[in-house]
Amino acid sequence: MTNKLSPTAISLCLVSALLLAPTVAQEQPAxxxxxxxxxxxxxxxxxxxxxxxxxxxxxxxxxxxxxxxxxxxxxxxxxxxxxxxxxxxxxxxxxxxxxxxxxxxxxxxxxxxxxxxxxxxxxxxxxxxxxxxxxxxxxxxxxxxxxxxxxxxxxxxxxxxxxDFAKSVHTPKKPSKAKWGDSPIIVERTLxxxxxxxxxxxxxxxxxxxxxxxxxxxxxxxxxxxxxxxxxxxxxxxxxxxxxxxxxxxxxxxxxxxxxxxxxxxxxxxxxxxxxxxxxxxxxxxxxxxxxxxxxxxxxxxxxxxxxxxxxxxxxxxxxxxxxxxxxxxxxxxxxxxxxxxxxxxxxxxxxxxxxxxxxxxxxxxxxxxxxxxxxxxxxxxxxxxxxxxxxxxxxxxxxxxxxxxxxxxxxxxxxxxxxxxLGYRDLGEVKEINYTSSFDGTEIQGWYILPPGYEAGKTYPTLVEIHGGPHAAYGPVFGIEHQRYAAEGYVVLYVNYRGSTSYGAEFANLLDGFYASERDFADHMSGLDKLIEMGIADSDNLFIAGGSAGGIATAYAVGLTDRFNAAAATNPVINWVSKTLTADSSIGQIQNQFPAMPWEDLAHYWKRSPLSLVGNVTTPTLLFTGELDRRTPMAETEQFYQALQLQNVDSVMVRVPGAYHGVTAKPSRIVAKVEHALAWFKRYRKE
The missing domain is CATH 2.120.10.30 (TolB, C-terminal domain)
Structure with a gap:
């Protein structure tokens, strides 16, 4: 079962590797x-x-x-x-x-x-x-x-x-060349x-x-x-x-x-x-x-x-x-x-x-x-x-x-x-650390912000708050093409590890226990934004908010609490925790470890945490971006929010990504699509 590669074959492998390696444009950019x-x-x-x-x-x-x-x-x-x-x-x-x-x-x-x-x-x-x-x-x-x-x-x-049940179902023999519909799928497992x-x-x-x-x-x-x-x-x-x-x-x-x-x-x-x-x-x-x-x-x-x-x-x-x-x-x-x-x-x-x-x-x-x-x-x-x-x-x-x-x-x-x-031929935005206290209770928050290439001190810039998912995850001072792309279009990009984030200990990560989403993590983000305004970096008339998954939830919740943002972009959000937990693939673990009871036993708690409970307050133009096959935050969540916004005549757009699951940016074209749709949406409401 072994095959020894000849020197010629090895050389051909090396040549094919070079030919198949990614290339950049022949004319190098400035x-x-x-x-x-x-x-x-x-x-x-x-x-x-x-x-x-x-x-x-x-x-x-x-x-x-x-x-x-x-x-x-x-x-x-x-x-x-x-x-x-x-x-x-x-x-x-x-x-x-x-x-x-x-x-x-x-x-x-x-x-x-x-x-x-x-x-x-x-x-x-x-x-x-x-x-x-x-x-x-x-x-x-x-x-x-x-x-x-x-x-x-x-x-x-x-x-x-x-x-035994699946075996006992009678299936008639299909005639030769007959075209029948796909067979039904029998589901018997909990997961x-x-x-x-x-x-x-x-x-x-x-x-x-x-x-x-x-x-x-x-x-x-x-x-x-x-x-x-x-x-x-x-x-x-x-x-x-x-x-x-x-x-x-x-x-x-x-x-x-x-x-x-x-x-x-x-x-x-x-x-x-x-x-x-x-x-x-x-x-x-x-x-x-x-x-x-x-x-x-x-x-x-x-x-x-x-x-x-x-x-x-x-x-x-x-x-x-x-x-x-x-x-x-x-x-x-x-x-x-x-x-x-x-x-x-x-x-x-x-x-x-x-x-x-x-x-x-x-x-x-x-x-x-x-x-x-x-x-x-x-x-x-x-x-x-x-x-x-x-x-x-x-x-x-x-x-x-x-x-x-x-x-x-x-x-x-x-x-x-x-x-x-x-990247050696690209002028990237400078990444800087920021530390401050939350207006909610004085909790210390660490984060980073990216300055637009060509940033001029003393001048204010449109500013985007971009919120990570999880919420039990963390951002860091590492490269992300989405954030650098926003910066390339002239935005200051603020991203922080709000309460609930990992890498700060178990107590900090559990500060959102029973309060996800809520005014608490909302205050963590708003305090960082206020800090950038105080520093003379953020333009208070040009503020935007975006996030994915847990960040999408936080974005949808935030626009129900404030109208200070020119526009919002929520990716893969949860809008209604009752429908989410009873349709998503994470239902059992989420109900057991995140909520005090089953949805029908404590409906008030689920509703309080749902952005849908605040939708009557929303006036912020909102873009929703979700994969149609998403089973973590199902497409129906996005549809609920979009239709609720439409019923109130709030400027809104729903972007549906065919064939995409919760990892909506799994393909490179979808990374581009996510950012470019958000940039186009923000541009509509950005004040020059």
Whole structure:
């Protein structure tokens, strides 16, 4: 099943990679030219950055946009850390992902559709050859090498048999060449839909094992339960650890999962943990004795921190690694038997730190991010070379997306520069930090604002408040093309981490518990706007507001509380919390952890939080922008607000995006569409 690439074939791969790489216009623009809508198609960023165990190589997925297909291209590239040589392994018409190094660093597993369906492939670095190792019907994910390198574990969705009811339905035989309508879809599950996929089949992720040289994949878990990774080989490669809720009523338990181990010899299962809440992200120490993992409590509040714990493999004894650090920890990786690395968000920055078993943290990296193209969300990932302690990560700045970088002994070296051919010829808006107190109760708020290119001190500018989603998410001082595009058209762009945002601790994140949306987060944004007016930056006669998802809700709520904005643009908003929670894919978790009771038990609370309750006050011209297939904030939410505004003769427009789910900017053309529709709407009401 292996095919060695000849030198000629390797050369052809390199040539095809260069030919297929994104290009910019032949005539380079002047340095002072501002960011254009079409520039999104030329942007690239690194992701899935994986450093080899010895630190000699970094494999990563290079993401670029294809202007002809309006999709993302994902090539697989390799960096030699000693020489800095940067070469494509695979950069062609196929898609590549999930690079995973073998324990000896001599092989690289990855997924690709290069052989038809998405399969696991292995690349031999020194021999320069590649071969598929699976032939499975669905896309594999969550790959993990056994410690001896002889096997790969992975997950794959497996459909459950039809129910007795579905089997009993009589279906007449269709005559030859007859054209009947599509068959009805039978829905029997509680969690029957998923944004991005629509109504889903009864299929569940199961654990599989396949020889790393290729062969038949063997399923080792079963049952109607959603198992999840990462997968961990333990007990001298005799068992595999995973996370799952295998309780009968798991669909109603939105915050419950445990660590399990399955024996390869007989597929028998053993439950390792039983804490109240979620246990996930397991990782095994080099000596195989300690299993570290993340735990989240099941308290019915909107937000909880992920905390670090460990389990003694031989005794089963559990203990928390107490850090006394009020941040949510994730992605633990063992450096040695006494230290781990963890990732977390802190005041709008994504960081990596070392932590010892006494819970003492030492910060290593503070510039992860750049993997979210459209808006400046905290993002990014890292990997660890256990033999050297080097950390490879997606490095971001306020003026560029993710590049490949490595930190060793406090020194950071950047290996790629993916966007200098585009952003190096654009005059971007300057990003500046702002801190102030909310007029509601004096809560401290951190945020950032972008000045328009060519900004002149002492002159006021039209100002846009742009609100992030979540609300339990965070913005940071990283590049987002939407915000820079607004700035390029002459707007000051204010974006803040209002109460409810992550990266400021659990108490701050839960300040919206019972008050989402409300006058509280509204005051956080208005106070920032007032600060910019006081600073002589914002033009008080040219104020605008926009946001997506939770930011769309906040935008719709804000125009019901004030008429100080010239115009508003709400993307993917919730307008009526009763209809939202009873139609969206997030219904159970949201009702259980965000609301005091079922909708019919406390209708007043749901109505108070709904922008529809304030629609009678709205006079602000409002644009609504939503994907027609959205199952997180369904299209009917947007339709309710639009029709209510129309009934009151409020200037309004509804922009419906065909084929788009909640991730309405998943395609580059839709990033452009979202921003350009908002800019056109604002221009109509902007005072010169």
């Amino acid at each position: 340095l002072t030219k501002t960011l254009q809508a079409e520039d999104v198609f030329a942007l690239e960023h690194a992701n899935s950055v994986q450093i080899s165990p010895d630190g000699n190589y970094i494999a990563y997925v290079r993401n670029s946009f294809d202007i002809m297909t309006d999709n993302t291209r994902r090539g697989l590239w390799l960096v030699d850390t000693a020489t800095g040589q940067h070469t494509p392994l695979f950069a062609d018409k196929h898609s590549y992902g999930n690079p995973t190094w073998s324990p000896d660093g001599k092989r690289l597993a990855f997924t690709s559709n290069r052989s038809g369906r998405n399969q696991i492939h292995v690349f031999w670095v020194e021999e320069q050859r590649v071969a598929p190792v699976t032939e499975v019907p669905k896309s594999p994910s969550q790959m993990a090498w056994s410690r001896d390198g002889e096997h790969l574990a992975f997950m794959m969705a497996v459909e459950e048999p039809k129910s 029957y839909q998923r944004d991005g996929r629509g109504v889903t089949k009864s299929a569940y992720n199961q654990v599989f094992v396949v020889p790393s040289e290729g062969g038949s994949a063997r399923q080792i878990t079963d049952g109607p339960f959603q198992h999840r990774g990462p997968l961990v080989w333990a007990d001298n490669d005799q068992q595999i650890v995973f996370s799952a809720n295998r309780n009968k009523d798991w669909e109603y338990q939105s915050r419950e999962s445990d660590l399990w181990a399955v024996k390869l010899a007989d597929n028998s299962l053993h439950q390792l943990t039983d804490l109240p809440g979620d246990e996930y992200s397991a990782t095994l120490s080099p000596n195989g004795q300690q299993l570290a993992f993340i735990h989240g409590e099941n308290t019915p509040v909107p937000y909880r921190n992920g905390t670090l714990h460990k389990l003694d493999w031989d005794t089963g004894a559990l203990a928390a690694i107490k850090t006394n650090f009020d941040r949510s920890l994730g992605s633990p990786k063992w450096m040695d038997n006494q230290r781990l690395t963890v990732q977390y968000n802190d005041r709008g920055l994504t960081k990596v730190a070392e932590v010892n078993l006494n819970g003492e943290l030492t910060e290593r990296v503070s510039s992860l991010g750049g993997t979210y193209v459209s808006r400046p969300y905290t993002s990014g990932m890292y990997s660890l070379a256990p033999q050297t302690g080097a950390i490879a990560f997606t490095h971001a700045t306020a003026y560029d997306l993710a590049n490949v970088a490595v930190e060793v002994n406090g020194e950071v070296q950047q290996y790629t520069d993916l966007n200098s051919d585009v």
